[in-house]
Amino acid sequence: MKRRPLPAAAAAVAALSLLLTACGGSDDDTKSEDKINGADSAKPSPSPSESAAERPEIELPDDAKNVFEDWETGDPKKDAVLADSAESVNAVDDAIFRGVKESDALSFYNSGTALADSVDYIERWVDDKDTWVGTARYRDQKVSFNDDGSAVVIYCIDQSNAFIKDGRTGKVDKSSSSNDAYALTSTRLVENDKGVWQTVEVEAKRGAAECLP
Template sequence: MRTRPTTATAAGALTAAVTLLLSGCGGSDSEDSGKDKIAGADTGASTPASPSPSASEDGIDRPEVSLPEGDSLVFAPETTGDAKADAVLKDNAEYLRAIDEAIGKQNPKSEAVAFYSKDSAYLGSVEWISGFVKDGVTVTGTVRYFDRKVNFSKDGSAGLVYCADESKGYTKDVKTGKVNVTEASKDSYVLYNDRLRKNDKGVWQTTKSTSERGSEVCQP
């Protein structure tokens, strides 16, 4: 089974993630300098897209995201009929897909991940992907994200609560191709609570994510 970092993990990983991405840059990340900023970690500047973007129906040039071989993510519901809520669901799904792609490519500095996230969510994702790289494993199997519910706050941000079924999602050794199959258990089910904010490109970026593994809310 697999999961993204909790808020505590992401916060604790802040220094490590910054060190990882600024290694060899020789610059600061202060608001005044405007130089050597981490893509996705700032609060206002837009993040770079992939070198080969794809124009979507909403006119936004989005990075092309491809999952690793043998990896599948299922989202339910994909749409609700409400255009604003559906935009949140779509961009959150692409964020999750981008993370899996980055793991498959063993690339913690994925531009697609930076495109769909920022702040603590982005930094936590960098650390999470780096862990897979360090362990020499990728992801495979099927993870199902279900009961996805969106609510909007007065400040313009969106909250997204959903469950993940990782009972058929596994890790795979990059060199040998061996799949590390684990038995399904209570901990195969995870409750997520994400916060998203729409950037100046019109993309709903995930800014914060908390999780509760083994949550009673998500049990089958």
């Protein structure tokens, strides 16, 4: 089944386990009680840091939606991290839909290896002229902070209702779902001098038992 791959998904298990270990001391053990139903919003509320920098505009098509379930904790610092983490995801998809390999939003919310991986990932979509339709859900988030001040966000992705649209034919591939539609993802973020939590590393494991329905 052809399905949208995640950046750095290949051979990421070892690195992912290291990030998961770093997150072991998180005091945020809150999970969505209903993994799929009752999404809080398609986009998190603006983070407290948003007043510190002019944010690039990101708008996905009406037929494609990233839903971030329970993406607010009530803790201002964690919520700022989560808001910028969500925009990192949206910036990648925004570039895909606009058919560009790089954008202001992409480099605004990503840097380091995460930015390089995202550019490579987007390039494959743009070269194939593909996009996607449907809904991708981001859930079961956990946030923790490392001693160096960086943040780690771990979450599950459910792409079982997101389908590739062939840019040449307009045909949507709605093949039956598989475990590859679910992924356990871990990201590391660093706050820059503008108060933006930039994603600097992304690791993902397809078909992870923790994220299967």
